[in-house]
Amino acid sequence: MGGGRMTDRIRRWSRHIAHERAVGVIRYLIFVLPPLMFWVAVRFGAIALWHIAKQVVPKIRPFHAEPSATDAPATVPESQEVDSVIEELRARKRRRHAEGIDAWHRDWEQLLESAPFLPAEDTDKAPRQRPSMYAASDSHELSGIDEKPADERREMLSRFYVDVVRLHESWVARSLEDGGSLLAGDARTMWAWAEYLKSRHTVPVDGADVWQVLAAIPPGEHVEIFAPVVMSPTGRGRDKDALPKEARFGARTFDFWLLPSSGLQAEVISCPKWTMSVSGSVVDPVAETHFRLADGRKLVAYSDRGTTDRFDSRGVGESILRLPDSPLTPAPPVLGAGARTSSPGSALPKRLLGNWHSAEDVALWHMSGPLGFFGARLTGGVSDRGIDVEHPEAVAQVKMQANPVGSPQIRQLRGTRPQLRNHVFYSTSGFTRAAVAEAAETGVALFSMDDDAKVHPLGAEAKRLILEGHQRHGGEDALVAEYVSSVVERVRKAKFNYGTDNASWALRDVKGADWDRLERAEGYLKGAISALKYHPKIGVDSHKAVISHYRNADLRAAFFCQVLGLPYPGNEPLRRRKPPTAADFY
Numbered sequence: 001m002g003g004g005r006m007t008d009r010i011r012r013w014s015r016h017i018a019h020e021r022a023v024g025v026i027r028y029l030i031f032v033l034p035p036l037m038f039w040v041a042v043r044f045g046a047i048a049l050w051h052i053a054k055q056v057v058p059k060i061r062p063f064h065a066e067p068s069a070t071d072a073p074a075t076v077p078e079s080q081e082v083d084s085v086i087e088e089l090r091a092r093k094r095r096r097h098a099e100g101i102d103a104w105h106r107d108w109e110q111l112l113e114s115a116p117f118l119p120a121e122d123t124d125k126a127p128r129q130r131p132s133m134y135a136a137s138d139s140h141e142l143s144g145i146d147e148k149p150a151d152e153r154r155e156m157l158s159r160f161y162v163d164v165v166r167l168h169e170s171w172v173a174r175s176l177e178d179g180g181s182l183l184a185g186d187a188r189t190m191w192a193w194a195e196y197l198k199s200r201h202t203v204p205v206d207g208a209d210v211w212q213v214l215a216a217i218p219p220g221e222h223v224e225i226f227a228p229v230v231m232s233p234t235g236r237g238r239d240k241d242a243l244p245k246e247a248r249f250g251a252r253t254f255d256f257w258l259l260p261s262s263g264l265q266a267e268v269i270s271c272p273k274w275t276m277s278v279s280g281s282v283v284d285p286v287a288e289t290h291f292r293l294a295d296g297r298k299l300v301a302y303s304d305r306g307t308t309d310r311f312d313s314r315g316v317g318e319s320i321l322r323l324p325d326s327p328l329t330p331a332p333p334v335l336g337a338g339a340r341t342s343s344p345g346s347a348l349p350k351r352l353l354g355n356w357h358s359a360e361d362v363a364l365w366h367m368s369g370p371l372g373f374f375g376a377r378l379t380g381g382v383s384d385r386g387i388d389v390e391h392p393e394a395v396a397q398v399k400m401q402a403n404p405v406g407s408p409q410i411r412q413l414r415g416t417r418p419q420l421r422n423h424v425f426y427s428t429s430g431f432t433r434a435a436v437a438e439a440a441e442t443g444v445a446l447f448s449m450d451d452d453a454k455v456h457p458l459g460a461e462a463k464r465l466i467l468e469g470h471q472r473h474g475g476e477d478a479l480v481a482e483y484v485s486s487v488v489e490r491v492r493k494a495k496f497n498y499g500t501d502n503a504s505w506a507l508r509d510v511k512g513a514d515w516d517r518l519e520r521a522e523g524y525l526k527g528a529i530s531a532l533k534y535h536p537k538i539g540v541d542s543h544k545a546v547i548s549h550y551r552n553a554d555l556r557a558a559f560f561c562q563v564l565g566l567p568y569p570g571n572e573p574l575r576r577r578k579p580p581t582a583a584d585f586y
Contacts, residue, residue, distance in 0.1 A: 179210035186214065188222040191322035192251070196226035199304050201242075201286055203228045205249045209260035213251045216258045216266040220562060222324050224316045225252040227301045229259065240284040243302055250301065252311075254520070254563055257291075257299060272299055273516070313516045317523025318530065323555040328568045330486070332547045333479040356400045360388050362453045363398045363426045367391065370455075370539070371424070371465050372472030385416055394422035404430045407438040414442045422465060431458065470538050480543050487550040490569045491528050494557045497570035499525055506576040507564065521563050528557040 183193035183205075196202065217223065228243050229250035238244040251258040257269040272291035289311040291299040301311055310316050325331075360378055367376040367389050376391040386409075389396040397413050399405050405427045413423050423444045425431075430448055431439070436459065439446050445465045446458040457463050467488075470481035497503065507518055531553035536545045561568035 179205040179207045182207065182210045182214070183226075187322060187324040188217055189214070189226075189251075191320055192223040192226050199227075199307075201228065201302055201304060203243065203247055203249050209249050212260040212264070212266035213258050216256075216268055217251075217253060218256065220324075220326070221253045221255070223251045223253055223258075224320070225301075225303075225310055226250070227252070227303050227311075229257070229302070230300045231259070232297045232299075238286075241286060243286065247302060252301075255517075269293060269299065271514075271517075313519040315520030315523045317520065317525070317556060317560070318527040320524075320527070320556070321552060323552065323559060326555055326558045326562065328558040328562065329490075329551075329554045332551050333483050335476050335479065335543050335547075356398070358453075359398050359400045359426065359428060359449060362449060362455065363389050363396055363424075366426075366447070366455050367394065367396055367424065370469050372469035373422075374472070386412055387416055389424075393420065394424060395420060396424035396426060398426045400428045402429060404432045405435050406432050407434040410435050410438045410442065410444055414444055424465070426455070467538075476543060477538055480538055480546055483547060484538070484550050487554045488532055491532055491553055491557045493569035494525065494561065495529050497573045498560070498566060499529065500573065502576050503574035506574050509576060518564070521560050524556040525560040528553040528560070531556070 180193065180197075183189040213223070227250055228247040230244050230247050249260060255271055257272060259267040259269065261267050272293050285305040287303050287305050287308045289301045289303070289308055291301070293299060303311070310319075364376060364378055367373045371394070373391040373394050376389055376394070376396075379387055379390055386397050387395045388398045395413075395417055397409075399409070405425065410425060410431075413425055416423075421443075423442075424447065425439070425444055426447050426449055428449045428451075431446055436446065438444070439461065440459055443461055445462040447462055448456050448458060450456070457466060464485075467481045467485050470477040471485075472478075498507075504518075504522065507513065508515060531549060535549050536542075538546055558568045560566075561570070566574075
């Protein structure tokens with residue numbers, strides 16, 4: 001009984017499902033299929049009619065209405081009216097001719113303003129003067145050209161066109177030059193160009209763009225950064241790990257952005273304000289730096305991830321390795337081949353420090369060799385009062401003990417023969433902080449010794465003795481040492497005058513001071529000071545390496561003073577103005 005009921009239910013469900021499917025198919029055939037077929041028919045019919053029209057319409061001749069007899073005949077102007085019309089047409093032709101000459105003259109002036117486009121060998125042929133058609137006149141008016149005879153006017157115009165065409169050809173020749181070699185050979189751009197070539201994201205540069213940038217660099221400045229830039233970017237942006245299609249080559253100096261244009265001169269953008277930086281990611285390593293211009297536009301510079309700090313307030317002052325010469329710094333000495341020359345007695349003795357006798361021998365070699373105290377000798381007595389090596393101009397003490405040398409021993413050496421200027425202390429175990437501070441205050445030169453007899457200077461006084469030692473030896477070492485001493489003196493004086501916190505706040509207290517610009521300028525002074533701490537050594541590295549290092553430090557400190565309008569290295573410290581007190585009003 002139960003099985004029969006279940007079978008009936010299954011049959012009823014099957015008939016119901018079949019009925020619903022049939023109803024669905026009927027609804028589709030009635031309500032969906034006819035509109036779909038109608039839409040297809042209309043679309044294909046329209047396409048067919050369009051192809052028919054393309055074949056038929058061009059063969060149809062246009063219909064022109066025949067003139068009717070009732071139309072009024074055209075009036076014929078009198079002879080005077082004809083003459084006036086002809087004269088008006090001639091006047092219009094003369095005006096158009098004058099306007100064309102004005103346009104040529106403007107092109108000429110623009111070409112002459114772009115001096116780098118003139119080849120060096122053709123400069124005499126194209127002097128900086130007005131076109132030949134104006135040579136006999138002091139006026140730029142062009143109305144008188146029509147009053148001249150036809151032959152003379154034709155000759156003047158032909159000379160003018162030849163001059164302009166020649167200048168244009170020279171400009172084209174310059175645009176085909178290798179822009180990279182021009183930037184790599186200019187002291188104002190070579191370091192920035194070398195850094196630009198390291199980037200993974202660059203845009204092509206031609207000779208015309210390079211000449212525009214070189215001509216637009218302000219006097220006394222240099223290019224800090226080359227980068228692809230976009231002015232007022234619009235659209236959806238860019239793809240990952242790629243530059244925008246509208247990106248173009250741009251150069252940044254300390255105060256300006258220089259953007260080559262389609263004309264003859266680069267666009268110079270003054271003092272854009274840094275707004276934000278996007279340092280990129282592993283997926284998208286392209287970094288973006290945004291600047292806000294005074295006219296409301298936005299400039300976006302693109303670089304590799306990790307180099308965005310050069311675009312913000314930190315700048316490139318601490319890392320730049322080449323600056324153009326400055327009138328504020330003296331020229332470095334001119335040497336011979338520039339190879340390293342060994343100073344007399346500078347060969348390091350090949351021995352180990354086994355006892356205090358060997359330590360004294362090394363100190364004697366160092367005094368008479370690198371320090372230049374020729375004729376120094378060992379005292380060798382028990383009543384030497386702590387002096388192991390002596391010279392008419394200097395005395396030295398050597399300590400080989402387990403513990404570092406303390407400040408009492410430094411004071412004891414300084415009290416021995418106080419009339420002498422040079423007091424030297426050698427130690428195999430180093431010095432305490434108190435000893436280093438005492439030596440800096442009393443003027444004692446500290447040197448540490450290694451187990452393999454190598455001597456290392458500690459502090460400014462020891463480095464001063466080494467430089468003076470090269471000067472005592474004479475030759476090229478003396479010239480290099482004298483130049484290094486002068487650079488060290490200037491940079492340290494600039495640091496004393498402008499590198500303190502008081503001087504920094506004094507510069508920021510000036511009304512309208514640009515803090516971002518000040519911080520970028522201070523990077524140059526910090527880089528110069530850092531160069532004095534880590535430097536190549538005379539007698540170890542080549543003379544070129546030593547001179548280039550200190551020359552770059554000197555130029556950095558000078559550029560800091562130049563952009564802020566300060567004397568280099570300065571005569572007195574820059575102090576913050578004290579707030580007013582009651583004593584100022586009584």
